[in-house]
Amino acid sequence: MSVSAQASALRRYLPEGVLSSACPSRVVLDHVTSKWGVLVLVALADRTMRWSELRRVVQGVSEKMPAQTLQTLERDGLVHRHARAVIPPHVEYSLTGLGESLVERLLPLMEWLLVHADQIVARSG
Numbered sequence: 001m002s003v004s005a006q007a008s009a010l011r012r013y014l015p016e017g018v019l020s021s022a023c024p025s026r027v028v029l030d031h032v033t034s035k036w037g038v039l040v041l042v043a044l045a046d047r048t049m050r051w052s053e054l055r056r057v058v059q060g061v062s063e064k065m066p067a068q069t070l071q072t073l074e075r076d077g078l079v080h081r082h083a084r085a086v087i088p089p090h091v092e093y094s095l096t097g098l099g100e101s102l103v104e105r106l107l108p109l110m111e112w113l114l115v116h117a118d119q120i121v122a123r124s125g
Contacts, residue, residue: 031076032102036061036069041095042110044079045103048094078102 031037036058043049043057055066070093073079078099084090095103 028076031072032078032106034069034072036065037073038106038110040066040069040073041078041099041103042106044093044095044099045107048082048092050090050092054093073099 032041039058039061040054043054049057051066051070054070055061055063058066070079070081074081074093077096080094080096080099082092082094084092
């Protein structure tokens with residue numbers, strides 16, 4: 001499907017367009033594409049992780065941000081938090097069905113970014 005056809009398909013769902021300030025997709029887009037949102041979602045793409053493991057996988061993130069990002073994504077129904085009643089506490093995070101559906105669409109974007117990142121960074125630097 002061409003880019004033009006995809007844009008036309010979007011307009012069928014959102015006659016006012018995704019650029020409208022009233023479009024609810026803006027809230028979700030803000031959560032998903034936050035600085036760490038995409039990285040957390042992609043990290044959870046193939047397995048369940050504990051918070052500390054997720055923090056190691058998503059390098060460069062502060063201690064506060066994974067927790068805040070996970071809370072937002074959990075509230076949005078994209079991430080499932082499972083707390084085990086053991087000592088010390090054991091909390092695991094995984095994608096929900098909705099999160100998996102989203103990540104299926106994010107992975108091609110991440111692949112495109114990895115293929116073209118050097119070229120783009122070289123032009124902007």
